[in-house]
Amino acid sequence: MPPDVPLLEVEDLAHDYGNGKGMRGLSFRLWPGEVLGVVGESGSGKTTLLKALGGGLRPDRGRILYRQADGAVVDLLILSEARRRHLARTELGFVHQNPRDGLRLAVTAGGNVGERLMAAGGRHYGRIRTAALDWLGRVEIDASRIDDRPDTFSGGMQQRLQIARNLVSGPRLILMDEPTGGLDVSVQARLLDLLRGLVADLGLTVVIVTHDLGVARLLADRLMVMQGGRVIESGLTDQVLDDPREPYTQLLVSSVLAA
Numbered sequence: 001m002p003p004d005v006p007l008l009e010v011e012d013l014a015h016d017y018g019n020g021k022g023m024r025g026l027s028f029r030l031w032p033g034e035v036l037g038v039v040g041e042s043g044s045g046k047t048t049l050l051k052a053l054g055g056g057l058r059p060d061r062g063r064i065l066y067r068q069a070d071g072a073v074v075d076l077l078i079l080s081e082a083r084r085r086h087l088a089r090t091e092l093g094f095v096h097q098n099p100r101d102g103l104r105l106a107v108t109a110g111g112n113v114g115e116r117l118m119a120a121g122g123r124h125y126g127r128i129r130t131a132a133l134d135w136l137g138r139v140e141i142d143a144s145r146i147d148d149r150p151d152t153f154s155g156g157m158q159q160r161l162q163i164a165r166n167l168v169s170g171p172r173l174i175l176m177d178e179p180t181g182g183l184d185v186s187v188q189a190r191l192l193d194l195l196r197g198l199v200a201d202l203g204l205t206v207v208i209v210t211h212d213l214g215v216a217r218l219l220a221d222r223l224m225v226m227q228g229g230r231v232i233e234s235g236l237t238d239q240v241l242d243d244p245r246e247p248y249t250q251l252l253v254s255s256v257l258a259a
């Protein structure tokens with residue numbers, strides 16, 4: 001049974017880039033421990049939604065109600081910039097498709113992970129390094145690489161490091177933008193396996209944008225299907241993928257099956 005209060009409640013979110021494109025009428029709830037997949041073809045508005053949730057875009061209208069760790073519910077869209085940044089540091093995670101957008105390439109792997117803990121208030125060097133080592137292990141990066149810079153890592157390793165950097169501080173909400181995109185198929189499979197384990201072990205609450213229905217099937221409890229900036233279908237993942245109601249979703253599913 002889900003807890004009675006959602007972690008996130010999005011109401012009638014809309015944004016127009018000035019060319020009639022963007023997103024509109026988006027409303028949904030996200031419960032603690034739930035993974036929500038957002039799927040749809042390129043240009044359907046997935047990234048626009050994720051940017052609005054992550055603070056990278058201020059939408060024209062709507063509300064994003066977020067229940068903070070202290071229980072208070074705040075509208076992220078009217079929060080002061082300072083409070084929003086504090087929340088982003090302490091409670092939110094954002095995994096970018098390109099790990100280079102989420103890592104500091106001039107800082108060591110251990111530094112990338114430790115920095116996030118310091119930003120969340122950690123001060124004890126020994127404990128921070130121990131936590132960084134622990135997290136490198138969890139994302140299958142050898143401890144001997146702790147003092148190496150991520151630009152010496154493969155794409156898959158960089159992505160695993162970005163995940164460690166995000167999860168080390170125990171964020172309450174994690175936003176992921178095509179986390180397995182841009183990687184070789186075998187590397188994708190390993191990363192997906194790792195993500196699935198972390199989601200299950202830690203009970204993470206995630207909004208994941210992907211155009212890969214295989215990723216959605218494996219990770220998401222619920223799916224929202226977007227087309228032309230709107231949600232056209234939503235429901236439990238198996239329900240949506242095995243018995244799609246909308247012709248567009250049927251096409252999306254059958255094009256994957258045919259591929």
Ligand SMILES: Nc1ncnc2c1ncn2[C@@H]1O[C@H](COP(=O)(O)OP(=O)(O)OP(=O)(O)O)[C@@H](O)[C@H]1O
Binds near residue numbers: 040041049
């Ligand atoms: N900065 C912008 N200025 C103008 N139009 C934009 C801008 N960013 C996105 N759009 C348009 O808004 C619509 C939604 O884009 P969005 O990037 O959210 O889609 P998406 O589903 O994430 O696509 P993709 O899978 O390719 O990332 C698209 O038609 C896109 O061309």
